[in-house]
Amino acid sequence: MYRRLLESYPAEADRYDEMLEAGGRLRPHWRTLIDQLEGLSPEILRRRAREVREAIAADGVTYNVYADPQGANRPWELDLLPQIISADEWQILSAAVVQRARLLNAVLADLYGPQTLLSEGLLPPALVFGQHGYLWPCRGIEPPAGIHLHLYAIDLARSPDGHWWVMSDRTQGPSGAGYALQNRQIMSRALPETVRDMHVQSLLKFFHTLHDSLNALAPAAGETPLVVLLTPGPYNETYSEHAFLAHTLGFPLVEGADLMVRGDMVYLKTLSGLRRVHAILRRLDDDYCDPLELRADSALGIPGLVQAARLGNVLIANSLGSGVLESGALHGFLPAICQRLLGQPLALPAVASWWCGEKPALDYTLANLEQLVIMPAFPSMRMQPVYGHSLNAQSRQRLVESLLAQPHAYVAQEWVRLSQAPVLSRSGEYRLMSRAVSLRVFVVAAADGSYHVMPGGLTRVAPRQRKDVVSMQQGGASKDVWVLSPVRAEAGDAVAPAVAPLEDGDGRQRTLDFIRSTVDISSHAGENLFWMGRYAERCDNLAHLLRATLQRSTDLQGEVRETFYQLCEICRGLGIALPAASATARPTVAALQQALIAAIADPTASVGIAGNLRHLHHCGYQVREHLSLDNWQALNRMPGLTTDSSGPGGVTPAAALYMLNNVIQACVGLAGHALDDMTRDEGWHFLMLGRHIERMTHLAALFSQFLLLPAERQNRTLPWLLESANSVVTYRVRYRRAPEWLPVLHLLIFDVSNPHGIAFQFHMLERYLSDIGEQLGTLNMDTPAHLSALLREFELQDLGHDSLFVADAHARLVQLMRDAIGGAFSLSDELARHFFTPLNAPVSQGVS
16 A cells, blocks of 8 residues: 555655654554545646646745845745644644743743843853843833733754754744745645545634734724734745735734834824824844834834833834844753743753853863754854764864854754655656655734644755755745644635624724724835836836737838838837937838837836836735735736747747737736725725826827827828727727727827726826825815816817818827826826825824
8 A cells, every 4th residue: 555655755764754654654644645645646646736836826925035046036835745743742742832932931021021040040141141132222121911922933853763852943023824824725725635634723713813912912092903014025035924914914014114103102104194003013123123222224123113112002023122032052041941930841842952152061062063063052143054064174173263262152953863754756757755844833822821832834844855954045845734633624724814803892882993993004005006006007008009019010011111110219209219210221120120029028128018017016016915816816927928938039029929918918907906806995096096197198108209290190000009099999889980080089188988098097087186185185186187177178170180270289289298297297296295205194083
């Protein structure tokens, strides 16, 4: 039995195998999984593994690695095979993890309070005060309910004898819980029957507890609490997880620039003014959080945040200064501390550790270097673990010199050969391979101070066989962790934000306050939604323009060739980098074709589609919590639409037209999401404002160039103009005739019912600005109304080519187009001044 899967699996005698017992027998809790996998053909299994990768790409799950060959946003790696932990083993392990969370919380309370551990000699003062992790300005700050650690993660490894050992503690803003939930959601789609049949425990209760705890502990004093998730920004390696967590928990995702301290209170800068923030779930390192009292060169933090916390005006999870516990040098002191603070032995020991700042430990380290791993004593040190057995004589001597020069900066750990687990090979023959793994477990504090362990976690996988470094930065992958239930499975891990109960002790009034309260859109989110609308429209406009032009670049004869050159001149006037004619010669058609293709596929083109698609994705990436999953997946695919796989010969005109068709279809889908998939809140209004401002700018610029053509050239290019303005079908249905000058002019400029006409843009901008004025306060922006009034002054017949007033009417119309372009720039600047940089914004007077 199980021969097909296991016959080539390389079990190693010196490591614990998560799947196999001694002698090669399957562990009982793995049998259901292997039974079901054996029933799948290699083709089906490979297809499901491919579906996992496609789901990751569609959801935009990334782990950003700087200077990575796969790009800044490297796709998250998830193996199809989970790590499975039995119910009995998990019960023992989770109890030990809870004890460690309670212990570390008590240690933090002591270090920033009475400091009895230092006075009694249970901790060396040099180990605490000699590192950057201890924040002196935070001493004496008492968090609500005495909880310093609201979210805690612990990295575990299993030694060859099967025992779990602590490798490290994550106490600042531990990452990975969001990735764990995303892994589960993807695996539940890839292996739904197996998840059901094995009664895998759900993870959602963990996130509900986190949501409810922060809301309950926030110092809201009767107000509806506002909790935000503070991120360093989109360039952080785990920003994808930050956005997912914000969406799951229902918390606004903010950066330091979105918050400010006024009167020792923390406020969120919103489109409607300042709104008080009662709690901050931070993913920002300790010392970056406040440039006023902590790290002065931080551009990511909030000046005055420490003082607001000191006065009890804001809850910070985890509390500032909690990073002091991430030093591996503390491990050797925790058994005695646990006995002292909790009155019980430490249930989950760490890997044997020696802090070299103590002479006996240094002597032991130097004498046993080949059996140890040398690591930095403090998290602020940038140093990779050094395995003593792997050093040559010269490297060993350099390490000894460093240890002797700065012994307090190093900690030695016993070299533990990590356990191994099976992974599915992606290349070549279908088979299982072995990789070293470590387990990250997550703990959350409830409002009553009790700790609860996520029944699952995040398994990290080494990138190569017999390699014990499982860092995601070095190319590692991940596994879902299946903790089996002793009874029936709990509710599934559906994609749904955590929601606080509507009723508490205040009954009906509390429910009404909750319903009436709103989470205002932050200024930062409003700005990104505005520019998301602009970039989406810009991509659509350019795609129609370039497609209409590139289609006319083949089979050029006589007047058709002259018309094509004229169209390229219009495109060049719109900023597209096309070669210009010299005094003696014109560029070849082939050169113009290549320049048009570059405007489609070259991401460095200043006016081009590929670059604007990336800008669009960047804006959407920063407001993921405002987008549905379908909306985000559609947006996430767009940067790849201009990637060419045709080979070394370059992009052909046919391939470029194929790209343009895909871009236009994607833009249509994105517009549909905007109209039918988004809540009509302030953010949506700014998205639509961005779209209409951009369309007005494009149409006005297009007409300002087109109207400069001689009359005979205008008539020949009317079909191109209708295609560029995406109005061919409207014209055909309405007029049932070949394009003529005055009907086309009326449709694209004066017809207020044509969504791709100038008058329609003026009308919609008036409407949206009026709506925003009603929602967010006084707003005096009459540019669209003024432009509409100017447009109504025209007599259509004066613009006919045979009119006596045509020259004057055309000149006035060109000026109106230029006024529209200038008005669009002014309107964009005014919106930015009013809403996107509210440094002196009033405090919101609505329900808090």
